[in-house]
Amino acid sequence: MRSDDVADPAARRHHGNRHGRSEHARRAVLEAADDLLVEKGFAGVTIEAIASSAGVAKQTIYRWWSTKTDILLDAFLQDAAEDLAVPDHGEVGADLRDYLSSLTHFLTRSDAGAVLRALLGQAQHDPAFAAVLRARFLDEQHDRDRLVIERAVHRGQLPADLDVPAEVDQLVGPIYYRLLVTGDRIDEHFTDRLVAAFLQRAGRS
Template identity: 35%
Template structure:
């Protein structure tokens, strides 16, 4: 009996790698990267599982083992971005925090892939409540939490009045950047981020 049990355990151990290979992390990462590339190249409406698999260098089966549709694949990728988030700037001053966040946001929005993907997904979100919720978490909720933390620290330091609004801070910081870089597709003039940081800090009540 002991020998049979040992043989069974050995057989199970030998089979484990084959099962693990089905959801290998390198394949999962390649598929997620392919999603971004496909979204930038053809948009959500024309994106297909076949195209994603081809770009990732895997078979369609590898994609369907992980996600049952392209919507669920995009939802997963967007949700993963939201979970990762960005570290909240903590420079010691409100103006420094605002300036750093503007720099990070501008760099992200300047990326060719982001400037193509974000407007496309926002348009698709009007037809998909699930995607709308995922995008809200990735593009708004995580950033709102960061802005709230920045404002709370500024209040503690005495830089802002107690009634300073974190949501307004987020609007003031991201609205102009999104308009210029994604909607108007314009370049940022030299010194623009410094001027915007000063304007945002002043509008929030910094220095009062």
Template identity: 50%
Template sequence: MATDDGTRATKGRAPHRRDENARLAVLHATDDLLVERSFNGLTIEGIAARAGVAKQTIYRWWPSKVDILLDTLIEDAGRQLPVPETASALENTRRYLRALARFLTKDPAGMVLLALIGEAQHDPAMAKTFHERYLDPQRQTEREMLQRGIDSGEFSPALDTEAARDALTGPIIYRALTGAKIPRTFIDTLITNTLEKHLA
């Protein structure tokens, strides 16, 4: 069984048959409580009380509060951070970065992402899970967004998609972590400095 400080239970993840209403209630409660109480103030007891489910039910479904936060992040990011595919590669990237900035600064799920980034700095086991379940798949999606620009002939084949991805998203995440504003002009400058010189 997991403890309230977020340490992991020895028991593995339960089968996926869950009451959907209860599952969503837990995810929404976790979002709300993280905003109200921060990561350290978030407890399984608090989530259970806010969601209206038994604490034992949560422990059956999630080994720790980190696992709940990851499920919350993955579900919300899937809806709110899709990679656009309706315009040029340059414009799709611009739209994605603007959505990322909004997600990190205005959405409770963005606070989940920032909290998990912070927690990963001093919890190696949690960092590994975070990378496997969210960061690595998201990084791959962002690289593919840029690669499509190369494949279509819009970007030069000399564009290093990994380096470009880091140069575009890294400053946005850093500003969000430090509470700095992320105006559209900042994103436009990132686009100019990183991608426009690679236009074919």
């Protein structure tokens, strides 16, 4: 077996499909990085620790990523794509309540949320990484945050001249403010009040 293959019996039994072995190794690295961050915090995550936990050689990691931050970002993006699906119940109030509840759970109680908080902290003193984080996640997340409202405008459930960006800021901004600044509790009562205030502004209360 090559030294940069996954060092476990399942991988050794996998023959004739190099891509399969590589994908197995890649996913093992992403999962190991996630687990280490939750267990030890950002400073405790190293390439060496990730390689050991994932059962791969460091050369395997450097085949795909240059830094631990790159690995954590890829791990986070994979989780975000899976966990932040935008609901479509056909009614804007129900959709927003469901989406903000899911977003809050993702940010505050999931391992992926811990990864995001670490990445946002890193971005504060690394302008180059901040640009990457914005391009690869924050812009896409902003599109997700807008989707429920944009869909409702297209359906005629909300005014066509609604200032969608401003309304999105007022819906999700308080969640991020509590998450990153005050540390105040974010619960369903809080997010439901955000939705109720939006519906009143939009003439839907």
